[in-house]
Amino acid sequence: MLLSFLIAFVAGPAVFFVLARRSRGRVALWSLGTMAAGLTLAASILMGRAAGQTAQIATLVMLWLAWIAAVTLLVQALRTRLPSSARVIYALGAMATTLPWFGFYLARMVAL
Numbered sequence: 001m002l003l004s005f006l007i008a009f010v011a012g013p014a015v016f017f018v019l020a021r022r023s024r025g026r027v028a029l030w031s032l033g034t035m036a037a038g039l040t041l042a043a044s045i046l047m048g049r050a051a052g053q054t055a056q057i058a059t060l061v062m063l064w065l066a067w068i069a070a071v072t073l074l075v076q077a078l079r080t081r082l083p084s085s086a087r088v089i090y091a092l093g094a095m096a097t098t099l100p101w102f103g104f105y106l107a108r109m110v111a112l
Helices: 002-020 024-049 053-081 083-096 100-112
Strands: none
Touching: 002 053, 002 083, 002 100, 024 053, 053 083, 053 100
16 A cells, blocks of 8 residues: 555656646647547556456556546646646646545545
8 A cells, every 4th residue: 555655646746747847739738638538448448358467457557647647638728728827736736646546545445
């Protein structure tokens, strides 16, 4: 559980920062949307066809990365429309990347 915490709270915001630092043009928005949709589609295909622990972990990683791409897409769109609130939006986006960890933690606590 500690490893998942570190990954979610260090790697998640780091990936978000890398994606959010790119340009805010239409091409960046389209690429983020395509990335989120592609990762979600790949995860759903893998979930339906593959079995085993490695496939389950790969599916979760793809869904997590799709979540980060979708959050980054939303942040980029909001920063374009509301430039005066860019810092607050950016900080909230970085915090939103950690939300899936809370879901995993809650599921684990319920399962125990």
